[in-house]
Amino acid sequence: QGTDVAFAGLKGDSSAPVEIESDKLEVNQAEGFAIFTGNVRVKQGPMRMAAPQMRVDQVAGGTGIERIHATGGVTLANGAEAAESREATYTVSTGEIVMTTDVLLTQGANTIAGQRLVFDIDSGTGRMEGRVQTVYKPGSGQ
Amino acid sequence: MAARHDNLHSRLVAWLKVILPLAALVVLSTLFLVSRTIDPSDAIPLAGVDVEDRAREPRMTAPTWAGLTDDGAALTVTAAEARPGQGGDSAPSATGLRARLETPDGSAADLVAATGRLDDAARLLHLGGGVVIDTTSGYHITSDAMTASLDQTDVKSDTALAATGPLGQIEAGSMRLTESPDKPGTYLLGFGGNVKLIYDPKQ
Numbered sequence: 001q002g003t004d005v006a007f008a009g010l011k012g013d014s015s016a017p018v019e020i021e022s023d024k025l026e027v028n029q030a031e032g033f034a035i036f037t038g039n040v041r042v043k044q045g046p047m048r049m050a051a052p053q054m055r056v057d058q059v060a061g062g063t064g065i066e067r068i069h070a071t072g073g074v075t076l077a078n079g080a081e082a083a084e085s086r087e088a089t090y091t092v093s094t095g096e097i098v099m100t101t102d103v104l105l106t107q108g109a110n111t112i113a114g115q116r117l118v119f120d121i122d123s124g125t126g127r128m129e130g131r132v133q134t135v136y137k138p139g140s141g142q
Numbered sequence: 143m144a145a146r147h148d149n150l151h152s153r154l155v156a157w158l159k160v161i162l163p164l165a166a167l168v169v170l171s172t173l174f175l176v177s178r179t180i181d182p183s184d185a186i187p188l189a190g191v192d193v194e195d196r197a198r199e200p201r202m203t204a205p206t207w208a209g210l211t212d213d214g215a216a217l218t219v220t221a222a223e224a225r226p227g228q229g230g231d232s233a234p235s236a237t238g239l240r241a242r243l244e245t246p247d248g249s250a251a252d253l254v255a256a257t258g259r260l261d262d263a264a265r266l267l268h269l270g271g272g273v274v275i276d277t278t279s280g281y282h283i284t285s286d287a288m289t290a291s292l293d294q295t296d297v298k299s300d301t302a303l304a305a306t307g308p309l310g311q312i313e314a315g316s317m318r319l320t321e322s323p324d325k326p327g328t329y330l331l332g333f334g335g336n337v338k339l340i341y342d343p344k345q
Contacts, residue, residue, distance in 0.1 A: 017342040018310075025314065025339065027307070027331040028322075029279035030247055034309055036337070056309060063280070063308040065341050092343060 003132045004125065005117070009081030009107060011124030012047035014095025018065060019043040020056070032058040042068065042090075047121065048077045049090065059093070067091045074099065081107045083117065095121045103128065109137040201225045205236070207260070213321050214246040215295040219267065221258060233259045239269060243319075245295055245329050251277045251319060253288065253297070265292040273299070275319075281307035281331060283317060295329065296320050305333070310341030 023038025034056045042049040051070035059066045067089060074088040076097065083106070085099035097119045105112040105128065115130025201223055208218040222238025239258035244250040256271030267290045275283040275297070285303035290296070298318040305312040315335020322328045 015343045017340060017344075020337075020339040020341075022337050023334070025312070025333040025337040027281070027309070027333075028328060029249055029277060029281070029331055030328055032279075032308070036339075058308050064343065064345075065309055092341075 003112065003114070003128045003134070005105065005112060005119070005128050006125050008124045010047070010076070010078045010083065010119065010121070010126075012078060012095075012121040013045040014092060014121050016045035018092060020054070020068075022054070032060070034058070040070070042070075046078050049088070050075050050077075051088070065092050081105075083119075085117065090121075097121060097126075111135045199225065209292055211292070212294045213326070216242075216244045217290070217292065218242050219258070233261045233268075235259045241267070241269070241290060243290070243295065243297065245321075247327055247329055249278045249329065251275055251297065253290065255288070266290070267292060277319075277331070279308065281305055285317065294321070302335075310339050313338045 020036055020040065020042050022036035022040040025034055025036050027034040036054045036056065037052070040051050040054045042054070049068075049070060051074040052072040053070070055069040055071075056065050057067045057069075058064070070088045070090070071086070074085055076083040076088065076099070083099060083103065085103040086101035088097060088099040090097045097117075099117040099119070101115060103114050103117045105114075105117065112128055112132065112134045114128040114132040117126055117128045119126030202225075203223050204220065205224045206218065206220045208216070210216055219239065219241040221236035221240070224234055224236040227233045227235065236258045237256065239253075239255045241253040241255075241258075242250060243253070253269060253273060253275050255269035255273040258270070259268040261268060268287070269290065270287040273285050273288040275281070275285075275288070277283075283299075283303055283305040285299040286301040288297060288299040296318070298316070298320075300316045302313070302315055303317050305314070305317070312333060314333035314337045316333070318332045318334070320330060320332070322330045
């Protein structure tokens, strides 16, 4: 079963410039992808994404970033709200983030846990699936 | 036969025998007046500067060097001018350097550098004075100095560099173009020393 999630806090802008910083970058020119390793941080508008390793796929046959695969424990933050999971895939062109395995969404004191979260940055809405558990602390705002 | 000299034909021939040689003499003499004066003293036009400079310092102009690395990449290097090493620094140096590295996977990288030094002992080509690399996959990298290995495909730069490419603009502290260790035949362009990439979807 799944739960629709509205996290206005995680709302971002998928057409804003993307900044990726890391210790190392290895570009496979022939197959058109690049692997960032070592404390990789992505910034796009208010959104921050951090992971030990990220693989960036180039737009097929064109220029620009098509998709970012973050692996090895991903944290996605935007102001006071954060989401964590083992892996995440952010498709820049559509603005959709898919976080998988042990997803934990926190907003202030409330948390939602599940196995898979599909989230649209531009609209700020998403859907959590897989053993969803919600911990709601009354009287703690929203 | 000698008596009848007075007919027209004989008189005409007699006169012509005098006039024609005289005319020839006149034409011949004026020939030298109208011809261009040839001044034997001015020698073949040769720039004296180059000759003295070359005598003092031997060099080659527009030398080319070509080689094949162990992994089968063709490296050709051309320069505007190359000088043998003098004094302590025995490595030959060159200016206005252009190098092209064609890797077996079909891609290629063109290097342009202001100066170059061939270190034959270490089988390295040091490029300096501002180096630009253009790869067929669309990467344009500018850096201060770079070292290209002559034996295997290994172009690296340890100075800060800026690059633009299909993924966006990249700033990094170092760069290295080598064959991938675990997948021979594929070539990786590595950046190190806190990399920063900026990509603007709106462009």
